[in-house]
Amino acid sequence: MSAQAFGARGTGSFPRGIHPAQAKHHSAAAALEVLPPPARVEIPLLQHLGAPATAAVKPRDPVAWGTVLGVASGFVSASVHSPLGGKVVRLGVTTLPNGRHVPTVAVAAEGEQVAGQALWEALYGGPWPTAGLDELTPEAIGAVVREAGLVGQGGAAFPTHVKLTPNPAKPVDTVLVNGCECEPFLTADDRLMREAPAPIVAGALLAARAAGARQVVIGVEDNKPEAVAALRAAAEGTGVVVQSVRTKYPQGGERQLVLSVVGRIVPTGGLPLDVGVVVVNVGTAAAIAAAVLRGRPLTHRVVAVTGPGVVRPANLLVPIGVSYREVLDFCGGLRPEAVRVLSGGPMMGLAVGDLATPVTKGTSGITVLTAREVRKAAETACVRCGRCGEACPLGLVPTRLALASRHRDWALARRYHIQACIECGCCAYVCPAAIPLTQLIRMGKAMLPKE
Amino acid sequence: MNNLLTISGSPHIHTTDSVRKIMYSVIFAMIPAMLVSVYFFGLDAVRIIGVSVVACVAVEYLIQKYLLKGDVTINDGSAVITGVLLAFNVPANLPTWIIIIGAIFAIAIAKMAFGGLGKNPFNPALVGRVFLLISFPAQMTTWPIPKPLFAKSVTDALTGATPLGLLKDGHLANKTIDQIMSDPAMPDYIQQLVGFQTGSLGEMSAIALLIGAAYMFYKKVITWHIPVSYLLTALLFAAIFWLIDPTYYADPLFHLITGGMILGVFYMATDMVTSPMSAKGQIIFGIGCGLLTMIIRFWGSYPEGVSFAILIMNAFTPLINKSFKPKRFGV
Numbered sequence: 001m002s003a004q005a006f007g008a009r010g011t012g013s014f015p016r017g018i019h020p021a022q023a024k025h026h027s028a029a030a031a032l033e034v035l036p037p038p039a040r041v042e043i044p045l046l047q048h049l050g051a052p053a054t055a056a057v058k059p060r061d062p063v064a065w066g067t068v069l070g071v072a073s074g075f076v077s078a079s080v081h082s083p084l085g086g087k088v089v090r091l092g093v094t095t096l097p098n099g100r101h102v103p104t105v106a107v108a109a110e111g112e113q114v115a116g117q118a119l120w121e122a123l124y125g126g127p128w129p130t131a132g133l134d135e136l137t138p139e140a141i142g143a144v145v146r147e148a149g150l151v152g153q154g155g156a157a158f159p160t161h162v163k164l165t166p167n168p169a170k171p172v173d174t175v176l177v178n179g180c181e182c183e184p185f186l187t188a189d190d191r192l193m194r195e196a197p198a199p200i201v202a203g204a205l206l207a208a209r210a211a212g213a214r215q216v217v218i219g220v221e222d223n224k225p226e227a228v229a230a231l232r233a234a235a236e237g238t239g240v241v242v243q244s245v246r247t248k249y250p251q252g253g254e255r256q257l258v259l260s261v262v263g264r265i266v267p268t269g270g271l272p273l274d275v276g277v278v279v280v281n282v283g284t285a286a287a288i289a290a291a292v293l294r295g296r297p298l299t300h301r302v303v304a305v306t307g308p309g310v311v312r313p314a315n316l317l318v319p320i321g322v323s324y325r326e327v328l329d330f331c332g333g334l335r336p337e338a339v340r341v342l343s344g345g346p347m348m349g350l351a352v353g354d355l356a357t358p359v360t361k362g363t364s365g366i367t368v369l370t371a372r373e374v375r376k377a378a379e380t381a382c383v384r385c386g387r388c389g390e391a392c393p394l395g396l397v398p399t400r401l402a403l404a405s406r407h408r409d410w411a412l413a414r415r416y417h418i419q420a421c422i423e424c425g426c427c428a429y430v431c432p433a434a435i436p437l438t439q440l441i442r443m444g445k446a447m448l449p450k451e
Numbered sequence: 452m453n454n455l456l457t458i459s460g461s462p463h464i465h466t467t468d469s470v471r472k473i474m475y476s477v478i479f480a481m482i483p484a485m486l487v488s489v490y491f492f493g494l495d496a497v498r499i500i501g502v503s504v505v506a507c508v509a510v511e512y513l514i515q516k517y518l519l520k521g522d523v524t525i526n527d528g529s530a531v532i533t534g535v536l537l538a539f540n541v542p543a544n545l546p547t548w549i550i551i552i553g554a555i556f557a558i559a560i561a562k563m564a565f566g567g568l569g570k571n572p573f574n575p576a577l578v579g580r581v582f583l584l585i586s587f588p589a590q591m592t593t594w595p596i597p598k599p600l601f602a603k604s605v606t607d608a609l610t611g612a613t614p615l616g617l618l619k620d621g622h623l624a625n626k627t628i629d630q631i632m633s634d635p636a637m638p639d640y641i642q643q644l645v646g647f648q649t650g651s652l653g654e655m656s657a658i659a660l661l662i663g664a665a666y667m668f669y670k671k672v673i674t675w676h677i678p679v680s681y682l683l684t685a686l687l688f689a690a691i692f693w694l695i696d697p698t699y700y701a702d703p704l705f706h707l708i709t710g711g712m713i714l715g716v717f718y719m720a721t722d723m724v725t726s727p728m729s730a731k732g733q734i735i736f737g738i739g740c741g742l743l744t745m746i747i748r749f750w751g752s753y754p755e756g757v758s759f760a761i762l763i764m765n766a767f768t769p770l771i772n773k774s775f776k777p778k779r780f781g782v
Binding site for chain 2: 015016020184255265266267268269270334336338339340341342346347348349350351352353355369373374375376377380381382383384385386389390392393394395396397399416417420423425428429430431432433434436438439442
């Protein structure tokens with residue numbers, strides 16, 4: 001199958017946004033490594049947006065790599081699988097970085113594990129076909145993706161099969177693969193694109209086949225020239241277009257990237273689907289290929305372990321369910337000056353309070369910051385400088401929204417479109433008065449009475 | 452790994468810029484104009500600026516500490532700016548007690564009564580200045596002739612009219628523009644640019660003010676929107692009438708470099724608190740300021756219109772903020 005470029009093109013950028021220090025140097029040069037199999041993993045049954053999976057195993061059940069531990073409990077849900085061979089220890093509960101208490105399945109490793117180079121080869125290595133994919137029906141691809149428990153790996157963790165299921169009312173013409181990784185510090189997608197471009201391209205073509213799209217574009221920020229070159233080489237002759245876009249935060253936001261690359265504007269309250277686009281992360285694309293072409297469910301993912309608070313920054317292939325502590329220990333542990341561990345990057349990442357927290361399908365990185373980065377001045381009065389409005393990629397007026405949230409003035413909040421906010425953090429980043437704008441707006445969105 | 456980890460909502464990194472840094476950049480930008488005023492008016496300039504700044508800061512401190520019994524935020528530099536700008540807007544021979552009254556009015560009424568920094572609708576320094584102008588018209592319009600330091604001067608304490616004052620008086624006496632411009636008291640353009648002219652403390656030298664403005668642009672404390680739209684509108688408006696009747700109206704360049712135009716355009720119209728937030732809104736604001744300034748200069752009873760123009764547009768700022776929001780994504 002071959003995709004073709006057509007249609008309206010974006011300009012490679014979007015209005016407003018910010019330029020925080022990229023800070024990719026901590027881990028960008030670190031080649032991907034495979035984390036040795038841990039003795040035990042604890043796998044949450046809810047790692048995605050939607051309904052939690054239902055446990056399909058009992059304590060003491062033997063499991064192998066890929067055994068289903070939890071079954072999707074609805075259309076917008078995702079199954080979870082064991083990354084280890086061994087035995088179910090117990091069904092427990094953990095708290096994820098987003099504060100949700102979720103049921104888990106703990107698995108203890110027993111016997112020989114697929115590890116190291118063999119694991120890498122099984123998931124990302126070797127040749128990946130880009131021709132003959134038309135023999136697979138869209139339904140078959142969608143079914144495999146669903147069974148494999150795929151969710152978006154960029155952070156939001158939306159079940160992938162839901163995006164790929166064709167909707168007759170909203171035809172899709174473009175699959176847009178998101179390789180921006182616009183968050184400062186994070187380098188996991190960068191390394192994956194450099195070291196495993198072939199499965200990304202194959203997965204993108206499979207996604208296009210499933211969704212009925214005729215065009216496949218991979219958007220990569222122009223601060224990653226090696227990734228662009230690697231993808232272009234892998235995409236040679238497949239019709240997949242690799243487009244370099246401007247390095248600016250939040251370029252990797254769905255709405256921003258659809259505008260930058262395809263030149264279409266996703267309506268407020270709508271999805272890229274409304275303008276005929278399906279956006280998948282590069283990690284997700286590679287996972288689609290591994291699931292469809294090699295029958296591998298989503299049990300491992302690439303995580304950047306980075307920041308000035310970690311001894312040896314690295315990019316690792318880790319099993320889902322391993323604890324943050326074990327991943328950090330493999331990287332030499334925390335430096336004495338480390339004060340904050342983030343699930344994700346510094347702009348949208350969630351602070352982790354307990355290092356026993358398991359890595360999930362949506363963990364794009366573990367960023368460890370020191371007091372130097374997280375220092376924040378005391379809040380002062382708003383001087384109406386308007387910088388928050390100049391930064392907001394959605395064209396909102398953050399200072400008004402924050403004021404409305406603070407005073408619980410929901411009519412004002414609605415009038416200024418509080419629900420259009422994507423919580424990218426630009427406004428709070430630029431505010432010279434150190435007003436927690438994003439945090440206030442997030443609170444307002446959560447408290448907003450239903451209409 | 453026994454680190455004590457902290458929790459907070461995203462974003463976890465922030466700009467190192469602060470309101471205080473912005474304010475001190477503005478103060479720093481006003482230093483050239485302060486030096487020029489000291490050069491021309493000597494100790495009088497030091498007295499006016501010193502008294503004004505101390506009075507403004509003291510009033511803010513007393514109100515915050517003893518009336519509001521809350522946090523004292525005089526370190527943020529905003530009261531210092533009000534003090535310097537108020538001093539810049541009065542003649543160098545103004546009695547000390549009058550400048551103190553101006554400072555009290557500016558801070559207590561125009562700023563603190565509205566809730567302090569960020570909540571005042573009108574530029575406090577301008578409110579103070581206009582209050583003084585209306586209350587003490589004689590003292591506020593008696594302009595000492597500048598007497599540069601180290602220069603031998605024959606007379607002391609001579610006063611004269613400002614260039615705009617000469618223009619207004621000339622019109623009232625039915626003189627042609629050529630007659631007005633050839634008045635020996637009227638400085639030529641070079642003198643006006645450098646500062647050899649009568650006027651308020653801070654509006655002496657267009658060059659010193661522009662150096663400070665360049666610094667504020669460099670520090671991104673001000674953006675181009677208000678100054679450019681303000682200046683272009685005023686210039687265009689002046690040019691149209693000058694072209695219609697060059698025997699009556701002064702040329703646009705005269706209006707650009709005289710009076711408080713440069714001071715108002717770069718230092719007072721651009722005040723973040725009292726000007727619109729969006730780029731579009733700022734351009735509307737600048738156009739309004741430019742039109743009102745020239746209308747008052749041409750047809751008003753005051754020779755100078757910058758203060759009134761900016762204050763009137765300050766009143767429109769909430770409306771402009773409401774009507775000219777940024778273009779929302781997805782509509």
